[in-house]
Amino acid sequence: MINQIVEYLRNADPLIQMSAVAAVLTLLGIIFALTYFKKWGWLWREWITTVDHKKIGIMYLICALLMLFRGGVDALLMRTQLAFPNMNFLDSQHYNEIFSTHGTIMILFVAMPLIFAMMNIAVPLQIGARDVAFPFLNAVSFWLFFFGALLFNLSFILGGSPDAGWVSYPPLAELSHSPGPGINYYVLSLQISGIGSIATGINFIVTILKMRAPGMTLMKMPLFCWSVLASCIVIIFAFPALTVALALLGMDRIFGTHFFTMLHGGNPMMYVNLFWVWGHPEVYIAILPVYGILSEVVSTFSRKRIFGYKSMVASLMLISVISYFVWVHHFFTMGAGPGVNSFFAVASMAVGIPTGVKVFNWLFTMFRGRIRLTLPMLWSLTFIPCFAVGGATGIMLASAPADYQFHNSYFVIAHFHQTLIGGAVFGLLAGMYYWWPKMFGFKLNETLGKWAFWFFNIGFYVCFMPQYALGFMGMTRRVYTYPAETGWGTLNFVSTIGAYLMGIGFLFIVVQILYSIRYGERDTTGDPWDGRTLEWSLPSPVPHYNFAQIPTVNERDAWWEMKQQRKEGILPPTKEPLKPIHMPNNSSLPFFMGLAFFVAGFGLVFNQFIIATVGLIGVVVCMLWRSLEKDTGHWISVDEIKQMEAS
Amino acid sequence: MMNKEHLSKKTFPWAHVIGYVGSIVLTVLALWFTVKAPLSQGSIITILLALAILQILIQLIFFMHITESRGPAYHSIAIALGFLFTFAVVAGSLWVMTFNSQVQ
Numbered sequence A: 001m002i003n004q005i006v007e008y009l010r011n012a013d014p015l016i017q018m019s020a021v022a023a024v025l026t027l028l029g030i031i032f033a034l035t036y037f038k039k040w041g042w043l044w045r046e047w048i049t050t051v052d053h054k055k056i057g058i059m060y061l062i063c064a065l066l067m068l069f070r071g072g073v074d075a076l077l078m079r080t081q082l083a084f085p086n087m088n089f090l091d092s093q094h095y096n097e098i099f100s101t102h103g104t105i106m107i108l109f110v111a112m113p114l115i116f117a118m119m120n121i122a123v124p125l126q127i128g129a130r131d132v133a134f135p136f137l138n139a140v141s142f143w144l145f146f147f148g149a150l151l152f153n154l155s156f157i158l159g160g161s162p163d164a165g166w167v168s169y170p171p172l173a174e175l176s177h178s179p180g181p182g183i184n185y186y187v188l189s190l191q192i193s194g195i196g197s198i199a200t201g202i203n204f205i206v207t208i209l210k211m212r213a214p215g216m217t218l219m220k221m222p223l224f225c226w227s228v229l230a231s232c233i234v235i236i237f238a239f240p241a242l243t244v245a246l247a248l249l250g251m252d253r254i255f256g257t258h259f260f261t262m263l264h265g266g267n268p269m270m271y272v273n274l275f276w277v278w279g280h281p282e283v284y285i286a287i288l289p290v291y292g293i294l295s296e297v298v299s300t301f302s303r304k305r306i307f308g309y310k311s312m313v314a315s316l317m318l319i320s321v322i323s324y325f326v327w328v329h330h331f332f333t334m335g336a337g338p339g340v341n342s343f344f345a346v347a348s349m350a351v352g353i354p355t356g357v358k359v360f361n362w363l364f365t366m367f368r369g370r371i372r373l374t375l376p377m378l379w380s381l382t383f384i385p386c387f388a389v390g391g392a393t394g395i396m397l398a399s400a401p402a403d404y405q406f407h408n409s410y411f412v413i414a415h416f417h418q419t420l421i422g423g424a425v426f427g428l429l430a431g432m433y434y435w436w437p438k439m440f441g442f443k444l445n446e447t448l449g450k451w452a453f454w455f456f457n458i459g460f461y462v463c464f465m466p467q468y469a470l471g472f473m474g475m476t477r478r479v480y481t482y483p484a485e486t487g488w489g490t491l492n493f494v495s496t497i498g499a500y501l502m503g504i505g506f507l508f509i510v511v512q513i514l515y516s517i518r519y520g521e522r523d524t525t526g527d528p529w530d531g532r533t534l535e536w537s538l539p540s541p542v543p544h545y546n547f548a549q550i551p552t553v554n555e556r557d558a559w560w561e562m563k564q565q566r567k568e569g570i571l572p573p574t575k576e577p578l579k580p581i582h583m584p585n586n587s588s589l590p591f592f593m594g595l596a597f598f599v600a601g602f603g604l605v606f607n608q609f610i611i612a613t614v615g616l617i618g619v620v621v622c623m624l625w626r627s628l629e630k631d632t633g634h635w636i637s638v639d640e641i642k643q644m645e646a647s
Numbered sequence B: 001m002m003n004k005e006h007l008s009k010k011t012f013p014w015a016h017v018i019g020y021v022g023s024i025v026l027t028v029l030a031l032w033f034t035v036k037a038p039l040s041q042g043s044i045i046t047i048l049l050a051l052a053i054l055q056i057l058i059q060l061i062f063f064m065h066i067t068e069s070r071g072p073a074y075h076s077i078a079i080a081l082g083f084l085f086t087f088a089v090v091a092g093s094l095w096v097m098t099f100n101s102q103v104q
Ligand code: HEM
Pocket: A072, A075, A076, A078, A079, A099, A100, A102, A103, A104, A106, A107, A110, A111, A164, A165, A166, A167, A413, A417, A420, A421, A424, A425, A463, A476, A477, A478, A479, A499, A502, A503
């Protein structure tokens, strides 16, 4: 294994060698800084062993932003390579590795942790709960995600990245075509983080169904919680399909089975089928919580109740069910009959109806509202047209005969970036800006944020609009270079400029965060946006037990109602005296469990079964330890609560 | 958060053990029938289906506590959805993959 890695690094592209050096230096830098500032103990006690959903949410957010940076650098490398015809900045192998890791990272290690961040930060607060249903499991989920992402990110310096696309179809992903460790990294890291995702799905379904504050019936629940519920339902039913697909592919590669190799009766098409049974619902997993965020933001900043609450709920639920019946639209050209293709084409288009309902509801909510153009609102506003165009091109793709033209062309790239960036990422940024003061106790600087906003938005259109045209001109995806005669040069160049503009936009976000940590407007009220839901009734940042007293809810937009009543002079019923609060203990087991999975995964990547076994034993030991542990949590005394509430 | 009832119930989790052993036995049986049993393909598939249904029941009864309930019957909806999606995936995949019989 060591030889393999050394050999790989010696022959690797200079860019990879440089990033390997950079990675080692960064690591040393972090270790040095932590030691110098004596922060190890703090890091361990406050963050690594935490089971507090708010801190877990923040850790998801940080990881997601770091991964967005990595994925973004990948994107810029690709766009640089494609800027001119006949470029030789990247060779074909390196290009393959970059687009494969870019896609995988953006979907699994950016979009997923971003939605998990939002869920963790907002859901328990919105439903008036002290925590999620299973705080320990929540920490396990995070560390599985973390170590999955770490394993994936090691690939480019230790042995080679996956190079068969983010879908990793066999036969390309089989040993016969990709003999190195790359695809093993893909299989194992997705498998590990996937376990965490399923656990999060279960955790939040139970939290939402079982832990709402008294009086909060389902129909009084904030829409964001509904959207998380919808998304989690999709998670728990879709991820098992990925687990199966990856397990079979992994067995083909590591143990020499033949599930997807043509030899001995395997069938690669079955992988494609299973992959998209998960893959399509996956994009809804990412977009559904965004619908919830949009609803919260639009109603808060229009100072109006959301229009058509019930239809919003119905459409969320409908989308989560329909999303299971559309997966074939990703391989209309595989050879299935017209019956199959028509069914899945119609089902795909059907998703457009509930989505349209939501868009109109947002528009009606804004209509005659007193709109405030804050950063969360700006990102929400730009989401709407962008997502509408993405949806429209999606319907074009969903038309099976037309898809024979569009399939694997740049049109597809433009479409899914429009929905994933213009949809998921814009919406999640809106959510980040919206809940930022709640998380950290200060607002992000609006001016820098507007610069980021405009660079990102203009860059987005400059980058992806030409790609629709390139698709029509015959440019296919996953090409690493093209001759000048194709005439694709100009549009590609424009597109690359757009990508760099977005890169600048991202830098503005970084600067904005750094600047605001020092100079950002402090949020002393806990309710900087004049919010409507319960999280805004708490101080920012929220004490770790969330609510000193669990509120009683009578209305939708509970906090808004409370504020209105107070204005009318109706005082809230006198509160009962404070009682001690029971909270779960911190634990280092989730971290070690993730670490054990990581060791097992790393061993399997290189077919080192001894290392793998050590890791797996570690996993079992952690589970046994947890089962036998007598951990009943701890109590926070009334005095402590009073102290916290007063400060 | 743990509630008190949960803590006070300290009996040995027999249901989990039975369920665990049961599901392993069923899995091994399924493997044995596919790999070793001298039967026609049709009968193997029937047996596998029967084993799969038993497996689902074991999971629901011994692990997912389908027989216990308190509060609203959310779990019935969840199970109904589960069956719907399982059906969609299994029947859908069979349907989608039928073209293979013509291609190969
Ligand atoms: C800075 C913005 C971004 C740029 C400039 C960019 C650019 C690209 C490029 C050039 C490709 C390769 C196309 C090909 O040659 O086939 C690609 C693929 C892809 N991108 Fe992005 N991207 C960006 C952000 C994102 C985001 C935010 C997501 C998801 C949340 C995403 C998901 C994907 C996926 C899934 C693929 C497909 C990979 C594959 O073909 O296997 N991208 N992107």
